[in-house]
Amino acid sequence: MFSGIIEKSGTLVKKVQEKNALSLTIRTSVWDKPLKRGESICMNGVCLTVVRIPNKNEFVVQVVPETIAQTTVGDLKIRDKINLERSLMWGERIGGHFVLGHVDGVGRVVTRTRGKSYVLTIEVPPPVIQHFVPKGSVAVDGISLTIQKLFPNSITIAIIPHTAKVTTLGKRKKGDRVNLEADVIAKHLARWVQNTKNS
Numbered sequence: 001m002f003s004g005i006i007e008k009s010g011t012l013v014k015k016v017q018e019k020n021a022l023s024l025t026i027r028t029s030v031w032d033k034p035l036k037r038g039e040s041i042c043m044n045g046v047c048l049t050v051v052r053i054p055n056k057n058e059f060v061v062q063v064v065p066e067t068i069a070q071t072t073v074g075d076l077k078i079r080d081k082i083n084l085e086r087s088l089m090w091g092e093r094i095g096g097h098f099v100l101g102h103v104d105g106v107g108r109v110v111t112r113t114r115g116k117s118y119v120l121t122i123e124v125p126p127p128v129i130q131h132f133v134p135k136g137s138v139a140v141d142g143i144s145l146t147i148q149k150l151f152p153n154s155i156t157i158a159i160i161p162h163t164a165k166v167t168t169l170g171k172r173k174k175g176d177r178v179n180l181e182a183d184v185i186a187k188h189l190a191r192w193v194q195n196t197k198n199s
Contacts, residue, residue, distance in 0.1 A: 004144025
């Protein structure tokens with residue numbers, strides 16, 4: 001489980017198609033506590049497993065075809081920047097909201113404007129938008145954000161300059177694809193309501 005508060009930026013340095021998975025090597029600065037093989041890491045909102053650690057500045061994850069089909073991981077190119085967050089530890093503050101790293105769908109940036117903050121309008125797939133509410137939480141490429149406005153097929157989010165600087169969202173432009181994860185509590189409530197109606 002994650003909080004949607006990005007810890008580091010990484011860079012994709014190697015991308016290899018293996019027999020049953022895509023292998024990605026990510027380079028980043030040294031972690032305060034070293035990564036361990038087998039631990040979960042959230043990359044652009046996608047929960048993946050560290051399978052190898054070639055050196056203190058690099059780690060390797062593997063991505064199965066289903067994840068490639070349902071997220072933007074397959075779009076990554078060498079030298080692309082990636083949002084990184086390690087899983088939560090008991091006793092830590094949760095500054096964002098509960099993020100599982102299980103992407104619900106891929107959205108597309110429709111507009112981007114800049115004033116006191118960056119404002120993005122993101123087109124959202126119909127199965128995903130039903131879980132959103134105005135002022136509710138959403139994870140966009142793994143970043144915990146608040147929905148400013150909700151439309152029938154899109155949302156608007158505001159990004160403060162700090163978030164734009166330390167994550168990939170500051171460089172997102174019209175047409176870019178982003179990973180979306182609805183708030184897990186909203187999804188459970190929607191499921192409960194649906195089951196109640198059907199019973």
